[in-house]
Amino acid sequence: MDIIEAVKTRKSIRKFKQEDLDLDQIKKIIEVSINSPSGGNAQNWFVYIIKNKDILDRMRNEVETVYEKITGKSAPGVYAFFNEAPVVLAVVQKPYIGALDAVIEKADANRNYDRKFIVNPGLQGVSSFITHILLVVHNEGLGACWMTGPLIAKPEIEKILGVKSPDNLVALIPIGKPVERQSKSSRTDIEEVIKIIE
Numbered sequence: 001m002d003i004i005e006a007v008k009t010r011k012s013i014r015k016f017k018q019e020d021l022d023l024d025q026i027k028k029i030i031e032v033s034i035n036s037p038s039g040g041n042a043q044n045w046f047v048y049i050i051k052n053k054d055i056l057d058r059m060r061n062e063v064e065t066v067y068e069k070i071t072g073k074s075a076p077g078v079y080a081f082f083n084e085a086p087v088v089l090a091v092v093q094k095p096y097i098g099a100l101d102a103v104i105e106k107a108d109a110n111r112n113y114d115r116k117f118i119v120n121p122g123l124q125g126v127s128s129f130i131t132h133i134l135l136v137v138h139n140e141g142l143g144a145c146w147m148t149g150p151l152i153a154k155p156e157i158e159k160i161l162g163v164k165s166p167d168n169l170v171a172l173i174p175i176g177k178p179v180e181r182q183s184k185s186s187r188t189d190i191e192e193v194i195k196i197i198e
């Protein structure tokens with residue numbers, strides 16, 4: 001698929017056929033996506049490929065339990081459908097310490113706080129990796145959805161998967177053969193999101 005077409009036609013998929021996916025295809029998707037840029041080429045990501053239905057059900061259960069405990073309501077579908085996909089990727093951010101970190105931390109801790117937690121190059125690298133995954137999934141004729149909603153139960157899911165600090169679970173990506181091909185969601189006009197400085 002042409003890159004422009006891939007970017008323009010990709011959309012979040014939230015309903016999947018109950019068909020298994022080939023593990024080699026998933027590994028290929030990740031292998032291609034590793035070409036993503038990252039700060040200092042740190043490649044500070046790690047991926048759990050979850051195919052085990054019991055584990056996925058336990059994860060969903062935790063999301064629903066925590067959501068209900070906090071809000072008194074049942075979790076809406078957009079938080080909890082991921083266990084219906086044949087494969088779910090759990091994307092973990094590994095620590096990223098840039099070359100500038102030690103220098104700036106000593107000289108100006110406030111400035112470094114903004115850099116680390118607002119600019120957050122470590123998280124930007126992982127986000128780029130996830131974007132690559134979504135596009136490669138689409139190119140393979142599969143569907144996926146980037147999900148942070150379920151991370152309302154981040155510590156509980158990390159415990160199930162065995163993710164330990166300083167690593168951080170940052171997203172789930174259910175992947176499968178799409179049953180839903182709804183129209184693409186709308187986008188803002190380019191003029192609303194640019195300012196030309198000549």
Ligand SMILES: Cc1cc2nc3c(=O)[nH]c(=O)nc-3n(C[C@H](O)[C@H](O)[C@H](O)COP(=O)(O)O)c2cc1C
Nearest residue numbers: 010011012014078079145146147148149150184185
């Ligand atoms: C950081 C991030 C978190 C998201 N979390 C969720 C989520 O928890 N549940 C969900 O159904 N979609 C989630 N989405 C998907 C967005 O809703 C979706 O990308 C957006 O509505 C645009 O639609 P499109 O992906 O079909 O173009 C997330 C997307 C991003 C980038």
